[in-house]
Amino acid sequence: MAAMTFSNIELHVLLVLADGPRHGYGIMQAAETLSNGVVTLGPGTLYSLIKRFERDGLVRECAPDAERRRCYCLTRKGRTHALAEVDRLAALVRVGKRRLLPSES
Amino acid sequence: MRAERVYAALLHLYPRRFRQRYGTEALQTFAELSAALHTRRVRFWLRVLTDLARSIVREHIDEWTCGDLSLAIRWVAGCVLGLLISRLGVMPLPAWARVFFLGAALGAGQGWALKQQVRVASLWSLTIGVAFAAPAALESAATAVFTLLKYQPIDVYHDDRRLILMLDFVGIAATCLPVAIAQALLIGRSQGDTARWLRTKDAARLIGWTTVAMPAAVLGARALGQVLPFPGYSTTLWWISSAVIRPSAIGTILGLLTVRPIAMVVGRERESAV
Numbered sequence: 401m402a403a404m405t406f407s408n409i410e411l412h413v414l415l416v417l418a419d420g421p422r423h424g425y426g427i428m429q430a431a432e433t434l435s436n437g438v439v440t441l442g443p444g445t446l447y448s449l450i451k452r453f454e455r456d457g458l459v460r461e462c463a464p465d466a467e468r469r470r471c472y473c474l475t476r477k478g479r480t481h482a483l484a485e486v487d488r489l490a491a492l493v494r495v496g497k498r499r500l501l502p503s504e505s
Numbered sequence: 506m507r508a509e510r511v512y513a514a515l516l517h518l519y520p521r522r523f524r525q526r527y528g529t530e531a532l533q534t535f536a537e538l539s540a541a542l543h544t545r546r547v548r549f550w551l552r553v554l555t556d557l558a559r560s561i562v563r564e565h566i567d568e569w570t571c572g573d574l575s576l577a578i579r580w581v582a583g584c585v586l587g588l589l590i591s592r593l594g595v596m597p598l599p600a601w602a603r604v605f606f607l608g609a610a611l612g613a614g615q616g617w618a619l620k621q622q623v624r625v626a627s628l629w630s631l632t633i634g635v636a637f638a639a640p641a642a643l644e645s646a647a648t649a650v651f652t653l654l655k656y657q658p659i660d661v662y663h664d665d666r667r668l669i670l671m672l673d674f675v676g677i678a679a680t681c682l683p684v685a686i687a688q689a690l691l692i693g694r695s696q697g698d699t700a701r702w703l704r705t706k707d708a709a710r711l712i713g714w715t716t717v718a719m720p721a722a723v724l725g726a727r728a729l730g731q732v733l734p735f736p737g738y739s740t741t742l743w744w745i746s747s748a749v750i751r752p753s754a755i756g757t758i759l760g761l762l763t764v765r766p767i768a769m770v771v772g773r774e775r776e777s778a779v
Contacts, residue, residue: 424534443534444519447527450565455572462626470530 404456404481405488412439413449414458414482417432421462423469424447453478508539512553518561520568540650571768579618580767581760587614588752601641608637608684614756629691636683670724677720685715692770703756711766718762726754 409431416422416430428441433452453459458478459463462471474482512535516528535553542549563671570577591610598606612633616626689708693699 405614410681410759424530426539428534433510440552442553443531443538444556444564446534446562446565447531448560449529451523453565469533 401482403488406482406485408435409439409441409445410436410449410453411482411485413441413453414478414485415473417459417472418482419496420473421465421473423465423471426470427472464488509536517558518557519564522568523564538555569765571765572769573768573771576618576768576771577764579620580764581757583614583616584611584760584763585614585756586617586751587611588756589749590614592748599645601638601645604641604680607634607636609634611637619767625691625695629688632687632691633684636687637680639652639683640680647729674720674724677723677777678716681716682712682718685712688712688715707766707770711763711770714766717762718759721756721762722755724760726751729754739750 405458412435413432416427416434419430423494424443424446427441428446431439431441441465450459454461454479457475458481459472460475465471508531511681513532516524516531523695538553539549543550566574588607590613591607609630612630613626615633616629619626619629623627637655689703689712690699693702693708
């Protein structure tokens with residue numbers, strides 16, 4: 401499996417969809433909440449991302465919600481790649497802490 | 506409602522395919538966001554307009570490169586590199602050999618851009634070189650025959666700039682048509698059934714764009730040179746212009762104009778491989 405790297409916004413969208421299917425505005429709200437207001441998406445950027453994720457097979461369209469809004473969910477491939485990216489970041493955080501924080505000894 | 510009408514109009518700035526697929530949803534999401542931020546209109550519009558500016562540019566680049574930006578960058582760089590290399594060997598050679606060298610170098614750059622195997626890239630380079638040299642060789646042969654028959658072709662002098670421009674365009678396009686057909690044959694060969702592939706829209710698009718792109722690139726670079734004249738005559742500046750700037754400009758324009766059909770074909774190949 402070829403590794404994929406994601407930008408901050410991309411990873412937030414994937415993490416939001418890991419919780420379950422969501423419609424466009426739901427993804428925007430959840431990404432903003434998840435990032436404590438750091439990630440603010442507009443409709444253009446959001447659907448641009450969804451288009452690329454769909455093309456790469458990371459996200460797919462699923463059943464519409466009660467208000468007939470189109471919803472999207474994470475595919476198995478999307479979950480695998482998001483997890484790999486989170487692992488990569490976790491390793492980076494460990495290295496960063498080791499180097500930047502004063503050692504306990 | 507007025508804000509939604511404005512946004513619906515702005516959605517027309519996106520590429521058609523994106524708008525058709527996601528336009529309705531984007532408008533619905535915009536309406537929900539607008540309702541949620543109705544007390545903070547300035548902040549809302551700032552967010553929407555910056556988002557529009559960024560995503561419109563990104564979507565047009567994505568549409569033009571069929572989502573393969575790295576291929577597009579390699580392709581443009583390959584065209585520039587090919588034309589720059591071709592300038593090294595042009596001085597003492599006859600016309601047909603010069604254009605063969607130009608075509609072969611351009612083909613080598615394109616082969617590198619497409620990450621072809623050495624054998625395929627060499628074949629690509631050789632075919633483009635031969636295709637480029639064919640019209641010049643024909644012209645040399647015709648001149649030799651005319652000389653032998655003591656036939657003097659009528660040379661009409663004219664100073665109609667538009668006519669000269671048109672004749673230049675047609676002349677370069679005629680040189681590029683064999684190159685375009687050679688490219689289409691090479692890609693058709695990689696697709697398995699060459700005859701079937703040549704009847705597709707992709708092949709027609711590739712041949713059409715390649716034939717038009719080179720004259721457009723040459724005339725575009727010439728126009729650029731006229732708009733940006735050098736301050737005074739200098740041998741060094743002339744050399745830089747003819748050996749570096751002009752081929753780079755032609756290569757960039759050529760690469761940008763031909764990348765879409767190539768990216769479409771390569772993208773399809775990748776999808777079918779998956």
